[in-house]
Amino acid sequence: MDQPTSAPTVLPTSQPGQASSLPATGARLTSRAAFEEFQARCRAHWDDLWAGNRVVVSVGVDSSSLAKGGYAVLAECRRLLAGERAVVREVSGNGAMWMDPHVEIKRPGEPPIVYGPIAPDEVEALLAGRLPERAVGVRGESAFNGIPPLAAHPFFKYQERIVLANLGIIEPNSVVDAVGAGAYEAYKRVLFDLSPEEAIAEVTAANVRGRGGAGFPAGVKWESGRKARATPKFVVCNSHEGEPNVYKDRRIHEGDPHRILEGILIACIVCGAERGYNYIGGEYPLAIQRFRQAVADAERLGLIGRNVLGSGKDVFFRVRTGGGAYICGEGSALMYSVMGLRGQPRTKPPRSVEEGIWKRPTIANNTETLANIPDIIVKGGAWYAAIGTEKSKGTKLMTVQGAMNTVGLVEVPMGIELGTLVNEIWGGMRPGHQFKGIQTGGVSAGPLTEEHFGLPVDFDSLTSVGGMLGSGGFAVFDQHVCAVDYARYLTAFNRYESCAKCVPCQRGNPALVEILDRIRFGRASLDDLPLMQRTSKHIIELSLCGLGQVAPMPLLGMMKQFEAEFRAHIVDGVCPAGVCPIGAPAEVALPVAAD
Amino acid sequence: MAETVQSVATAAPGRAAASGDGIDLDEVRRILSHFTFRDHQEAQELILSSLQEINEHFGYVSLAASELVAHHFETTANRVYGLLTFYADFRTEPRGKHFMLLCHGMACYVMGSQALVQELKDTWGIQDGGTTADGEVTVQVVNGCLGVCDRAPLIKLDADYHGDLTVEGLNDVLRRAIAAGGSWHGSHQPPSADANHAAVAAHGSHHGPAD
Numbered sequence: 001m002d003q004p005t006s007a008p009t010v011l012p013t014s015q016p017g018q019a020s021s022l023p024a025t026g027a028r029l030t031s032r033a034a035f036e037e038f039q040a041r042c043r044a045h046w047d048d049l050w051a052g053n054r055v056v057v058s059v060g061v062d063s064s065s066l067a068k069g070g071y072a073v074l075a076e077c078r079r080l081l082a083g084e085r086a087v088v089r090e091v092s093g094n095g096a097m098w099m100d101p102h103v104e105i106k107r108p109g110e111p112p113i114v115y116g117p118i119a120p121d122e123v124e125a126l127l128a129g130r131l132p133e134r135a136v137g138v139r140g141e142s143a144f145n146g147i148p149p150l151a152a153h154p155f156f157k158y159q160e161r162i163v164l165a166n167l168g169i170i171e172p173n174s175v176v177d178a179v180g181a182g183a184y185e186a187y188k189r190v191l192f193d194l195s196p197e198e199a200i201a202e203v204t205a206a207n208v209r210g211r212g213g214a215g216f217p218a219g220v221k222w223e224s225g226r227k228a229r230a231t232p233k234f235v236v237c238n239s240h241e242g243e244p245n246v247y248k249d250r251r252i253h254e255g256d257p258h259r260i261l262e263g264i265l266i267a268c269i270v271c272g273a274e275r276g277y278n279y280i281g282g283e284y285p286l287a288i289q290r291f292r293q294a295v296a297d298a299e300r301l302g303l304i305g306r307n308v309l310g311s312g313k314d315v316f317f318r319v320r321t322g323g324g325a326y327i328c329g330e331g332s333a334l335m336y337s338v339m340g341l342r343g344q345p346r347t348k349p350p351r352s353v354e355e356g357i358w359k360r361p362t363i364a365n366n367t368e369t370l371a372n373i374p375d376i377i378v379k380g381g382a383w384y385a386a387i388g389t390e391k392s393k394g395t396k397l398m399t400v401q402g403a404m405n406t407v408g409l410v411e412v413p414m415g416i417e418l419g420t421l422v423n424e425i426w427g428g429m430r431p432g433h434q435f436k437g438i439q440t441g442g443v444s445a446g447p448l449t450e451e452h453f454g455l456p457v458d459f460d461s462l463t464s465v466g467g468m469l470g471s472g473g474f475a476v477f478d479q480h481v482c483a484v485d486y487a488r489y490l491t492a493f494n495r496y497e498s499c500a501k502c503v504p505c506q507r508g509n510p511a512l513v514e515i516l517d518r519i520r521f522g523r524a525s526l527d528d529l530p531l532m533q534r535t536s537k538h539i540i541e542l543s544l545c546g547l548g549q550v551a552p553m554p555l556l557g558m559m560k561q562f563e564a565e566f567r568a569h570i571v572d573g574v575c576p577a578g579v580c581p582i583g584a585p586a587e588v589a590l591p592v593a594a595d
Numbered sequence: 596m597a598e599t600v601q602s603v604a605t606a607a608p609g610r611a612a613a614s615g616d617g618i619d620l621d622e623v624r625r626i627l628s629h630f631t632f633r634d635h636q637e638a639q640e641l642i643l644s645s646l647q648e649i650n651e652h653f654g655y656v657s658l659a660a661s662e663l664v665a666h667h668f669e670t671t672a673n674r675v676y677g678l679l680t681f682y683a684d685f686r687t688e689p690r691g692k693h694f695m696l697l698c699h700g701m702a703c704y705v706m707g708s709q710a711l712v713q714e715l716k717d718t719w720g721i722q723d724g725g726t727t728a729d730g731e732v733t734v735q736v737v738n739g740c741l742g743v744c745d746r747a748p749l750i751k752l753d754a755d756y757h758g759d760l761t762v763e764g765l766n767d768v769l770r771r772a773i774a775a776g777g778s779w780h781g782s783h784q785p786p787s788a789d790a791n792h793a794a795v796a797a798h799g800s801h802h803g804p805a806d
Binding site: 245402478486 | 636638639640641642643644646647668677678681682683684685699700701702704705706707709737738739740741742743744745746747749751756758
């Protein structure tokens with residue numbers, strides 16, 4: 001191999017991707033015809049799996065479910081079904097963390113039925129058919145035996161899955177499953193049928209905006225990447241989500257890694273880049289391991305390397321992993337980290353499409369953006385642009401945290417109402433918890449409250465009221481959370497993660513935390529409120545990078561939405577939620593309950 | 596590359612070669628021998644990955660180990676140490692017998708992880724990055740998110756997750772781990788079937804999110 005793609009790893013090769021009798025893949029595919037023949041075999045294998053007379057048991061294993069016994073459930077299924085005419089598959093979770101680990105059972109003549117959550121010691125009863133009440137739904141069009149289709153569940157009802165289409169359905173470690181479900185079809189078209197201009201035209205027509213938070217149109221970025229004259233060029237996929245309430249990219253890696261890889265490879269071909277990178281946060285071992293498996297399989301098949309499928313085009317690939325620094329999600333910092341330096345941003349211009357990794361033109365896209373590309377190429381930009389709102393096209397992955405009934409990762413069309421997300425998709429608050437607010441935009445924006453439930457969730461609507469869609473991370477908080485204390489938490493996150501390159505962020509955030517601590521301890525005066533405003537203004541206007549410029553936003557948002565609570569601390573000397581050291585009003589129990 | 600590394604071993608002076616600060620330097624050399632590169636650019640791209648492996652293998656990267664890394668990739672120990680101190684995942688001191696990640700992501704925060712942090716400080720005398728005086732437990736507070744948000748607040752102790760924790764639950768989990776002995780074998784190991792089963796059982800039902 002001319003370009004080694006990935007460093008060796010000591011990560012466990014895990015419970016390997018369960019050889020469900022692979023169609024022989026043989027040697028490198030060297031022509032379009034050979035690839036199409038392989039596609040046909042994979043599809044036949046896929047159809048055969050579901051049409052056959054076997055029992056097919058699929059267990060969802062991802063970083064959420066393995067914390068709840070996912071591997072043990074899988075092992076138990078394998079043990080109990082050993083010797084039977086059954087296939088046990090290791091799929092990933094389907095985004096619904098509230099039913100992790102889920103087990104999907106397809107019996108001959110029946111549609112696949114999804115059960116969850118299942119504990120390891122319940123597997124035997126489940127397989128024997130003694131846990132019918134644990135059925136969540138049928139994966140298919142219609143109800144079966146009184147079990148409704150999964151799509152009728154409120155969690156799934158509003159979803160339109162493009163990026164997540166295969167999540168929990170294909171085996172992430174199986175390239176055969178992925179190709180059987182349609183992977184690399186778009187790549188093939190970009191290699192042989194579409195000119196780069198035509199491909200960019202589709203992406204531009206789709207008007208897909210960057211999913212990392214900034215919302216910059218991908219088509220425009222690709223266009224300038226294509227036009228950049230210096231060579232070699234690179235494409236880098238930003239899979240580093242360091243925000244404390246976002247886990248969407250990690251789940252795509254864990255559930256459908258070939259989709260991301262295909263998106264990156266398409267970007268390489270279209271922009272004329274010789275090498276693609278995927279920069280993955282080091283704290284996601286399973287995501288890294290499954291993605292590396294995907295890269296190795298794609299290399300083996302000849303989808304990466306010299307003269308891909310005989311097209312005359314070369315493309316190489318490298319996986320790089322981060323080291324747990326939030327700042328490395330910022331474009332230029334990420335590139336310094338790839339180059340083995342401290343991940344500290346630099347001033348722009350030059351933008352990274354002019355000067356990125358190794359000072360070469362580098363097209364940087366978010367994972368979710370790239371994962372949308374294969375479908376846009378296959379189905380066309382117009383199809384994609386028909387989904388969503390006028391200015392925000394397509395779907396968006398959204399994650400939620402907090403005391404909700406059905407916590408999980410969802411993919412919904414842009415423009416869905418905030419209240420629908422909270423009360424229906426995520427199932428409203430658990431008993432004993434009252435909705436107080438919802439933090440938006442990770443740590444880069446302010447919270448919203450019930451009065452904003454009618455707002456459409458897209459790139460622009462939330463911004464007008466101090467929220468932000470950002471990368472789609474939401475956190476719902478209840479009456480046990482104090483706005484001042486929460487603001488301190490969010491500001492302290494930014495203080496900790498400041499890369500310390502520029503002074504406004506490095507010094508400003510500690511100053512804000514200090515003032516907030518004064519309030520929490522009851523030693524503040526009303527003058528501290530405008531002081532925080534002024535300090536925030538300095539940080540916002542003078543910080544070097546985009547992350548510094550939004551660092552005070554959560555605090556400002558909290559002050560705007562819950563001003564009375566800040567005043568109660570300062571003027572009345574009490575913490576209404578009973579959290580802060582200043583002390584609670586008599587009627588609130590102390591200390592805050594970790595339920 | 597093997598020859599080059601070998602020459603470091605004989606050439607590396609004094610303290611580094613002799614002690615390794617508690618790290619088996621031959622093992623470091625073995626790890627590094629997998630990291631081959633064609634040019635200086637690629638070498639630099641691999642520094643972080645190699646440090647991650649060493650950190651994962653030993654639980655930390657000692658000064659002596661970082662000198663070997665610097666030599667392997669033809670850079671300076673200064674540069675390598677700069678990376679170790681910048682990126683939160685790396686440690687430069689040994690870990691305790693048990694290693695705990697305490698998730699302090701937003702879900703865990705709104706569900707009460709602050710109380711757990713406080714308890715570690717009050718009862719166990721440890722803060723982020725610290726190790727108990729008896730060398731049993733090291734805690735790292737995760738500023739990001741472990742991604743198991745429906746069971747917040749949550750810790751990962753050695754290979755096992757424990758969710759829906761109260762302060763008493765945390766103390767209980769720690770005491771049992773210490774009593775059971777054993778030690779940390781790398782934070783990326785998947786949980787054993789038994790251990791995981793036990794973890795789920797110990798924290799009661801997780802059937803239904805509203806428990």
